[in-house]
Amino acid sequence: MREDMLTIGAFAKACRLSPKALRLYDELDLLKPGRVDPDTGYRYYAVAQLEQARLVAWLRRLGMPLARIRQVCALRPADAAREIRAYWARVETETAVRRDLAEFLVEELSAVSASASVSRKDTTMLELRYCAHSDRGLVRPANQDTAYAGSRLLAVADGFGPTGHPASSAAIDALRVLDTPEAPTGNVLNLLDDAVRGATDAVRDAVDGDGEDAGTTLTALLWTGSRLALVHIGDSRAYVLRGGGLFRITDDHTVVQSMIDEGRLTPEEAATHPQRMLLLKALTPTATPDLRLQDAEPGDRYLLCSDGLSRVVPDGQIRDLLTSAPTPDTAVHALTAAANEAGGPDNISCVVADVVDRTTT
Numbered sequence: 001m002r003e004d005m006l007t008i009g010a011f012a013k014a015c016r017l018s019p020k021a022l023r024l025y026d027e028l029d030l031l032k033p034g035r036v037d038p039d040t041g042y043r044y045y046a047v048a049q050l051e052q053a054r055l056v057a058w059l060r061r062l063g064m065p066l067a068r069i070r071q072v073c074a075l076r077p078a079d080a081a082r083e084i085r086a087y088w089a090r091v092e093t094e095t096a097v098r099r100d101l102a103e104f105l106v107e108e109l110s111a112v113s114a115s116a117s118v119s120r121k122d123t124t125m126l127e128l129r130y131c132a133h134s135d136r137g138l139v140r141p142a143n144q145d146t147a148y149a150g151s152r153l154l155a156v157a158d159g160f161g162p163t164g165h166p167a168s169s170a171a172i173d174a175l176r177v178l179d180t181p182e183a184p185t186g187n188v189l190n191l192l193d194d195a196v197r198g199a200t201d202a203v204r205d206a207v208d209g210d211g212e213d214a215g216t217t218l219t220a221l222l223w224t225g226s227r228l229a230l231v232h233i234g235d236s237r238a239y240v241l242r243g244g245g246l247f248r249i250t251d252d253h254t255v256v257q258s259m260i261d262e263g264r265l266t267p268e269e270a271a272t273h274p275q276r277m278l279l280l281k282a283l284t285p286t287a288t289p290d291l292r293l294q295d296a297e298p299g300d301r302y303l304l305c306s307d308g309l310s311r312v313v314p315d316g317q318i319r320d321l322l323t324s325a326p327t328p329d330t331a332v333h334a335l336t337a338a339a340n341e342a343g344g345p346d347n348i349s350c351v352v353a354d355v356v357d358r359t360t361t
């Protein structure tokens with residue numbers, strides 16, 4: 001055997017991969033042995049292959065799938081670095097969604113166990129004052145958005161494709177089962193999940209024949225009496241104005257946002273990217289919406305809007321208009337007017353809701 005060749009056992013020990021893993025990586029073309037003895041079938045590895053094998057071991061420890069490791073290993077170091085950064089950004093995004101779900105479950109189960117004791121939340125009488133409005137804008141021939149506000153449910157849906165309007169209105173109609181006169185009882189997560197499933201079925205029926213060319217976004221808040229449960233998919237947005245600051249509580253499910261997250265695009269480049277309108281996810285049976293539970297505080301002002309507002313009116317102006325409007329109604333109309341003043345290139349939908357203490361108003 002040549003001096004610079006190692007047996008599979010020695011190589012495995014040196015790179016901290018098992019011989020079994022090395023045989024698998026050989027079969028997958030991920031890490032081919034330097035030489036295979038034609039008589040015995042034994043695999044031999046060159047010392048120079050150790051560095052690549054160690055990289056494979058590290059990437060396995062990151063949890064990267066083997067197919068992606070094969071791609072990374074074929075790249076030059078700078079490109080490999082970019083790929084690893086992109087992979088990790090995706091992991092963090094997915095983990096954030098799962099973290100929200102975990103917090104949601106903890107909140108739900110804690111609320112059940114604390115239901116016997118009286119907390120501040122149970123004695124504070126909070127309710128919503130709200131207004132919803134949807135506007136065609138100045139350019140589009142029709143309005144495909146749907147906006148809704150009731151005492152328990154706030155929702156915006158932005159339909160797209162030839163059957164965009166039936167899609168957005170079907171989604172909201174299906175969710176309206178949640179807008180009962182009393183605060184929903186039972187597990188809010190299950191209630192929302194069932195309602196979203198109903199909305200997904202309704203959208204599928206509404207766009208029948210248009211396939212993936214038509215569909216809708218959905219961003220909705222369900223009021224439980226002290227909290228708001230958020231369900232969100234697509235690029236409509238939810239914000240809260242609290243303590244003078246405007247905070248966005250949704251992430252855009254767009255192709256460019258995922259490219260920004262992965263470090264492939266700057267926010268400045270995204271603003272003019274040709275595919276900036278392309279959705280990563282919409283309300284379909286295979287896509288999973290984000291769910292989040294938000295504690296409400298008296299004085300909170302919530303805004304749900306379609307991208308017809310958020311793409312043309314900067315966050316600073318949205319904050320100023322929300323801050324200065326005395327009521328949800330005036331806020332909604334000021335925001336709509338601002339989007340139209342900016343050219344009104346898309347349909348504009350806004351829902352504004354104030355959390356008020358019933359006992360002091």
Ligand code: MG
Pocket residue numbers: 158306307308346347
């Ligand atoms: Mg739109």
